[in-house]
Amino acid sequence: MYHRNPDKFSLLFVDDQKQILSSMKRIFFDEDYSLYTASDAENALDLLEKNEIHAALIDLKMPGMDGQELLKRMMSDYPQIMVVMVTGHGNIRDAVEAIKNGAVDFIEKPFMPENLIARVNQLYRLWKLDRENNLLKSEIACHFNYEKFIGISTVAMELKKFITKVGRCDETVLIQGETGTGKEVVAKAIHHHSARSDNRFAVVDCTTINENMLESELFGHLKGSFTGAYASSRGVVMAADRGTLFLDEIGEMPMSIQAKMLRLIQEKEIRPVGSDTPCKVDVRILAATNRDLGKEIKEKRFREDLYYRLSAVTINVPPLRKRVEDIHPLTEHFIKKHQTDFSKPDSISRESLRVMEKYPWPGNIRELENVIRRIMALSSGKVIEPYDFPEPIYQPASSANMAPLEDSLEAYEKAAIVNALAKTNNNRKEASKILNIGEATLYRKLKKYLLT
Numbered sequence: 183m184y185h186r187n188p189d190k191f192s193l194l195f196v197d198d199q200k201q202i203l204s205s206m207k208r209i210f211f212d213e214d215y216s217l218y219t220a221s222d223a224e225n226a227l228d229l230l231e232k233n234e235i236h237a238a239l240i241d242l243k244m245p246g247m248d249g250q251e252l253l254k255r256m257m258s259d260y261p262q263i264m265v266v267m268v269t270g271h272g273n274i275r276d277a278v279e280a281i282k283n284g285a286v287d288f289i290e291k292p293f294m295p296e297n298l299i300a301r302v303n304q305l306y307r308l309w310k311l312d313r314e315n316n317l318l319k320s321e322i323a324c325h326f327n328y329e330k331f332i333g334i335s336t337v338a339m340e341l342k343k344f345i346t347k348v349g350r351c352d353e354t355v356l357i358q359g360e361t362g363t364g365k366e367v368v369a370k371a372i373h374h375h376s377a378r379s380d381n382r383f384a385v386v387d388c389t390t391i392n393e394n395m396l397e398s399e400l401f402g403h404l405k406g407s408f409t410g411a412y413a414s415s416r417g418v419v420m421a422a423d424r425g426t427l428f429l430d431e432i433g434e435m436p437m438s439i440q441a442k443m444l445r446l447i448q449e450k451e452i453r454p455v456g457s458d459t460p461c462k463v464d465v466r467i468l469a470a471t472n473r474d475l476g477k478e479i480k481e482k483r484f485r486e487d488l489y490y491r492l493s494a495v496t497i498n499v500p501p502l503r504k505r506v507e508d509i510h511p512l513t514e515h516f517i518k519k520h521q522t523d524f525s526k527p528d529s530i531s532r533e534s535l536r537v538m539e540k541y542p543w544p545g546n547i548r549e550l551e552n553v554i555r556r557i558m559a560l561s562s563g564k565v566i567e568p569y570d571f572p573e574p575i576y577q578p579a580s581s582a583n584m585a586p587l588e589d590s591l592e593a594y595e596k597a598a599i600v601n602a603l604a605k606t607n608n609n610r611k612e613a614s615k616i617l618n619i620g621e622a623t624l625y626r627k628l629k630k631y632l633l634t
């Protein structure tokens with residue numbers, strides 16, 4: 183079980199001399215800190231795995247794993263913990279070594295209780311400052327995020343309102359929408375509007391990793407649980423404790439992991455790879471998909487029970503072609519975002535906007551951003567004109583018949599891809615079957631035509 187109390191400063195003392203640990207307990211008896219003691223490094227690592235620790239005082243000389251080694255392990259697995267090394271009197275070399283290894287301070291033995299209290303109080307103040315700082319940062323990020331959430335259409339405004347409402351509850355949310363519509367942007371906005379916003383927003387892309395890696399990436403693993411597991415790892419879920427976990431492309435999640443995800447939602451616990459002990463964790467899950475999960479359930483590729491758990495609240499992010507009013511503000515936003523110098527375009531003509539509004543944007547906002555980025559890199563005019571756009575976004579009527587063969591073939595190819603994607607609701611596997619090309623080839627072409 184993993185214990186934490188976000189409001190209480192927790193302190194770990196590691197020393198092999200039991201009487202020192204007892205006197206630490208006596209000294210800090212009156213302070214409102216959570217105190218943990220360990221008489222060796224193994225014991226300390228065990229406590230660190232199960233409890234949220236904010237600062238640690240570690241004795242340098244201990245039998246078995248010594249203080250420096252323990253410090254290195256902590257800096258790799260728990261880099262946020264402030265460590266003070268307790269060294270022998272006058273042993274500056276060890277103190278310097280500890281600071282190099284990541285300790286924030288050192289204290290020489292034997293120490294006076296008042297010195298120790300002063301040092302620990304200093305750590306406590308640093309911890310408090312850090313918390314306040316994170317809180318402020320998340321408030322700024324929250325404001326900032328909304329400025330970046332561009333959209334003036336009725337659907338975009340409704341979406342913003344709904345996000346604010348959903349942010350306040352702690353339900354699991356399923357975000358559905360075609361590729362590039364802004365599902366991750368919506369998930370981030372929900373997190374920033376939630377009570378969890380001063381904690382982590384962790385993203386797991388369920389498409390990129392293989393099944394075993396995904397399980398270990400999500401739930402962590404114990405040292406030695408598989409070849410190459412040289413050290414234990416907490417995993418993304420535990421790292422997002424008290425925060426939000428965003429599962430991108432959940433439709434791609436392997437069945438075996440879906441079962442574990444269900445357990446996480448129902449029991450609020452996970453089991454790291456190689457461990458028999460479940461750990462409690464408190465994360466809010468937001469999941470996104472551009473697949474039709476109903477169809478995936480029928481074809482037995484997605485668990486129905488998980489679907490019902492995930493979809494306590496669902497949000498449908500509409501495609502760009504259904505909110506054409508957003509094209510103008512989004513374009514202006516991307517022009518500003520990708521402006522590298524004054525010789526580049528700083529506005530867009532009315533004709534260009536009309537051209538853009540007629541195009542179906544199968545790659546949605548991502549495609550729009552990629553197109554604008556490319557124009558910003560290549561164009562030297564001050565205003566973006568229709569001829570700056572690649573085909574098939576812009577097809578000049580007069581020159582259509584005179585286009586070089588290569589260009590017109592490319593335009594046909596792009597149009598065929600756009601059609602296949604629209605027909606299959608952006609399912610690349612099915613689109614590649616319609617087009618009679620491999621999935622990898624389709625992916626290459628999507629990149630070439632800025633559709634991904």
Ligand SMILES: Nc1ncnc2c1ncn2[C@@H]1O[C@H](COP(=O)(O)OP(=O)(O)OP(=O)(O)O)[C@@H](O)[C@H]1O
Pocket residue numbers: 330331332333359360361362363364365366367368430470472515547548551
């Ligand atoms: N409302 C918005 N305002 C400004 N930028 C946006 C908005 N929505 C999306 N974007 C931008 O469009 C791009 C695609 O957005 P995002 O990654 O959230 O889409 P997605 O639906 O999660 O895509 P995928 O299905 O491929 O994972 C990003 O660069 C994002 O910043």
